[in-house]
Amino acid sequence: MKKRIISTAVLFMAVLVSFAQQALWDRQAIVSPEINADNTVTFRLRAPKAVKVEVTGDFLPAQPTQTPHGTFERPGVASLSEKEGVWEYTTPAPLPSQLYSYTFIVDGQRMNDPANVAMIRDVASVTNVFIVKGDPGDLYSVNDVPHGTVARRWYDSPTLKEKRRITIYTPPGYEADKQSYPVFYLLHGSGGDEEAWISLGRTAQIMDNLIAQGKAVPMIIVMPNGHTQNNAAPGESDRKYIPAMGGGPRQAVASMEDSFGDIMKFVENNYRVKKGKAYRAIAGLSMGGMHAAAISAGYPGTFDYVGIFSAPPIASMRTLSGDDAVKYAEAFLKKLETQKKNGYKLYWIACGNTDFLYQGVLTSVKKMDEIGFTYTYRESGEGHIWKNWRIYLSEFAPMIFR
Amino acid sequence: MKKRIISTAVLFMAVLVSFAQQALWDRQAIVSPEINADNTVTFRLRAPKAVKVEVTGDFLPAQPTQTPHGTFERPGVASLSEKEGVWEYTTPAPLPSQLYSYTFIVDGQRMNDPANVAMIRDVASVTNVFIVKGDPGDLYSVNDVPHGTVARRWYDSPTLKEKRRITIYTPPGYEADKQSYPVFYLLHGSGGDEEAWISLGRTAQIMDNLIAQGKAVPMIIVMPNGHTQNNAAPGESDRKYIPAMGGGPRQAVASMEDSFGDIMKFVENNYRVKKGKAYRAIAGLSMGGMHAAAISAGYPGTFDYVGIFSAPPIASMRTLSGDDAVKYAEAFLKKLETQKKNGYKLYWIACGNTDFLYQGVLTSVKKMDEIGFTYTYRESGEGHIWKNWRIYLSEFAPMIFR
Numbered sequence: 001m002k003k004r005i006i007s008t009a010v011l012f013m014a015v016l017v018s019f020a021q022q023a024l025w026d027r028q029a030i031v032s033p034e035i036n037a038d039n040t041v042t043f044r045l046r047a048p049k050a051v052k053v054e055v056t057g058d059f060l061p062a063q064p065t066q067t068p069h070g071t072f073e074r075p076g077v078a079s080l081s082e083k084e085g086v087w088e089y090t091t092p093a094p095l096p097s098q099l100y101s102y103t104f105i106v107d108g109q110r111m112n113d114p115a116n117v118a119m120i121r122d123v124a125s126v127t128n129v130f131i132v133k134g135d136p137g138d139l140y141s142v143n144d145v146p147h148g149t150v151a152r153r154w155y156d157s158p159t160l161k162e163k164r165r166i167t168i169y170t171p172p173g174y175e176a177d178k179q180s181y182p183v184f185y186l187l188h189g190s191g192g193d194e195e196a197w198i199s200l201g202r203t204a205q206i207m208d209n210l211i212a213q214g215k216a217v218p219m220i221i222v223m224p225n226g227h228t229q230n231n232a233a234p235g236e237s238d239r240k241y242i243p244a245m246g247g248g249p250r251q252a253v254a255s256m257e258d259s260f261g262d263i264m265k266f267v268e269n270n271y272r273v274k275k276g277k278a279y280r281a282i283a284g285l286s287m288g289g290m291h292a293a294a295i296s297a298g299y300p301g302t303f304d305y306v307g308i309f310s311a312p313p314i315a316s317m318r319t320l321s322g323d324d325a326v327k328y329a330e331a332f333l334k335k336l337e338t339q340k341k342n343g344y345k346l347y348w349i350a351c352g353n354t355d356f357l358y359q360g361v362l363t364s365v366k367k368m369d370e371i372g373f374t375y376t377y378r379e380s381g382e383g384h385i386w387k388n389w390r391i392y393l394s395e396f397a398p399m400i401f402r
Numbered sequence: 403m404k405k406r407i408i409s410t411a412v413l414f415m416a417v418l419v420s421f422a423q424q425a426l427w428d429r430q431a432i433v434s435p436e437i438n439a440d441n442t443v444t445f446r447l448r449a450p451k452a453v454k455v456e457v458t459g460d461f462l463p464a465q466p467t468q469t470p471h472g473t474f475e476r477p478g479v480a481s482l483s484e485k486e487g488v489w490e491y492t493t494p495a496p497l498p499s500q501l502y503s504y505t506f507i508v509d510g511q512r513m514n515d516p517a518n519v520a521m522i523r524d525v526a527s528v529t530n531v532f533i534v535k536g537d538p539g540d541l542y543s544v545n546d547v548p549h550g551t552v553a554r555r556w557y558d559s560p561t562l563k564e565k566r567r568i569t570i571y572t573p574p575g576y577e578a579d580k581q582s583y584p585v586f587y588l589l590h591g592s593g594g595d596e597e598a599w600i601s602l603g604r605t606a607q608i609m610d611n612l613i614a615q616g617k618a619v620p621m622i623i624v625m626p627n628g629h630t631q632n633n634a635a636p637g638e639s640d641r642k643y644i645p646a647m648g649g650g651p652r653q654a655v656a657s658m659e660d661s662f663g664d665i666m667k668f669v670e671n672n673y674r675v676k677k678g679k680a681y682r683a684i685a686g687l688s689m690g691g692m693h694a695a696a697i698s699a700g701y702p703g704t705f706d707y708v709g710i711f712s713a714p715p716i717a718s719m720r721t722l723s724g725d726d727a728v729k730y731a732e733a734f735l736k737k738l739e740t741q742k743k744n745g746y747k748l749y750w751i752a753c754g755n756t757d758f759l760y761q762g763v764l765t766s767v768k769k770m771d772e773i774g775f776t777y778t779y780r781e782s783g784e785g786h787i788w789k790n791w792r793i794y795l796s797e798f799a800p801m802i803f804r
Contacts, residue, residue, distance in 0.1 A: 111513040117636040147556035154549035234519035
């Protein structure tokens with residue numbers, strides 16, 4: 001018996017070594033990314049056969065890139081240098097505190113860093129991430145504070161005639177206490193799904209930390225899937241997944257705006273929520289910002305708090321151009337008049353000053369000025385990126401339900 | 403105003419095109435994998451600069467591979483052929499229904515399929531997945547049936563002196579009804595964490611489908627993190643993540659086995675559960691199978707149902723070799739005597755006949771025979787792979803709480 005056990009043990013360890021050697025047991029372990037003592041960061045990749053290895057990510061300055069559609073800001077690209085099959089790049093200066101995303105490009109092909117277990121999916125791609133500690137990196141980190149719960153549930157949408165998946169954050173203590181809580185509906189953009197705000201948005205970490213610091217009140221956060229042609233994230237859907245950004249048939253029987261009532265009904269029937277507009281907030285990024293504007297105007301007297309992140313409020317993804325867009329804007333302005341009469345506590349519009357939608361946002365707020373619709377305008381640097389949306393969430397959440 | 407709106411719209415669409423072109427809007431869209439009408443599968447990758455493109459995955463026959471530790475079964479590798487920068491491979495025969503994982507290897511570097519949005523993380527790596535419909539593929543798919551809820555919660559472990567994350571599946575209807583449910587503790591292997599059974603294991607899909615078909619009773623499934631040196635999956639932990647398989651300092655103050663009582667206490671205090679051994683099951687794969695054996699023997703009279711998947715029950719990851727392993731086995735056999743006296747309804751041991759632990763499992767069951775400890779032995783083909791663990795879960799869950 002002794003021999004058998006030992007032989008099994010040796011086999012077991014040997015196979016662990018063999019299975020894991022790529023990422024965990026590399027002959028000479030690769031550390032990547034390495035956050036150095038001075039907050040410069042070193043990236044490393046073992047790729048002895050590669051001719052050219054680059055890294056791209058939001059830690060590099062964005063660069064104007066010529067495309068057939070015009071000039072756009074794209075993440076920068078840096079080249080790694082090779083020594084004995086290991087490629088390496090160190091940032092020339094310390095990086096400010098932040099959650100950063102990056103990807104290697106090996107001979108023109110994007111690939112993840114096999115040495116970094118931290119990665120986040122964003123619909124069609126997975127990128128590696130790392131956090132440089134400090135402010136705001138610590139806010140996006142899991143800290144030793146009370147944690148809320150993140151549940152993936154399915155609700156029934158009679159309007160869309162289907163079950164749909166939804167992500168719900170309940171604050172620390174929700175399961176044990178008997179209190180009712182205010183509800184914040186938080187909507188993703190065209191490139192996202194019901195996972196987006198939890199994964200790239202770091203909503204659970206941000207809210208756990210803001211609540212622990214007393215900077216935000218405990219609240220329930222509801223993150224639905226805003227693409228009514230899909231009922232869930234890739235791999236969680238009961239049909240062939242239709243990529244979210246443009247393309248593909250959109251055969252949904254109703255829009256996000258028209259089916260939103262099903263979500264509210266589900267939440268108010270299934271959670272201990274405070275009811276009334278003083279206890280409801282809605283915000284969204286990009287397409288979700290347009291949704292938040294349309295829903296807060298289209299469900300009168302429902303929301304006291306509205307956040308529009310990186311989107312022109314007076315626009316819709318369904319009528320982006322031509323006469324339809326003009327008709328939408330005219331009808332929307334009438335709804336804003338009603339929203340103004342009904343009253344609200346905060347209408348917060350945030351945009352980056354290099355965002356490709358920046359001019360559209362300025363056009364929208366000018367129209368709002370003309371009809372005397374009050375709002376708070378927050379302009380940040382940079383553009384249409386998650387870095388900004390995490391900042392906007394961190395600033396918006398403390399202002400609501402106060 | 404009209405001009406502005408149109409200009410914003412054009413910009414918006416242009417940027418969507420520009421952002422998404424890699425994966426979603428490729429000039430000539432790449433479809434990969436394509437499941438053909440006859441269930442052959444075609445893989446495609448655009449890589450004009452590559453010299454050699456291969457695909458590896460569990461759809462290819464495993465091949466014996468020589469390593470310094472001996473000969474092991476590894477997933478096969480197939481070469482793609484190139485035409486105008488697009489590489490392609492079609493399986494020579496139809497694939498049986500299954501959930502398959504695969505990865506491209508481009509000039510020696512592993513990379514994900516940029517055309518496939520379905521992917522699953524397994525600790526240190528992300529692989530693409532696809533399902534060939536039929537039996538058992540349909541069981542692993544989201545179907546239009548009532549869905550349970552999957553919650554990521556944090557519980558307090560006084561034994562480990564920390565908060566730990568845990569994944570909990572509650573069956574369809576749990577939130578709305580007042581019933582109590584039996585509890586099934588389901589443990590991951592050395593390479594996993596509290597996400598493993600939900601992601602690669604497809605537990606939510608399997609249980610939703612088995613319950614809808616009346617093949618399993620509604621139950622709560624508790625999936626803790628079995629690595630006591632980590633308190634959560636990568637990116638969800640409040641400390642530097644220690645890769646799970648071997649390596650790295652293990653500074654946990656107590657083992658999974660010794661701290662398991664904290665998990666049971668949390669579940670029984672926070673969920674509507676039926677109490678008593680008739681309503682508790684425990685199972686695990688590989689390291690988790692050893693945990694399930696040790697916990698069911700070490701918490702006498704607690705579990706009527708025990709499942710050991712691809713692991714020798716009479717072994718522990720903590721004492722894999724030498725005199726310690728022999729002492730562990732001797733002490734464990736005494737505990738089995740007690741477990742036998744206390745009684746249980748099902749002790750189910752399953753292993754693949756090419757598993758590297760197969761001989762160890764046979765040694766364990768031989769020892770159990772010698773002391774008259776009854777069990778059910780289920781031998782499958784193939785080895786230490788998720789395909790087998792999904793099968794074992796699908797077979798074990800219907801047998802419990804009956």
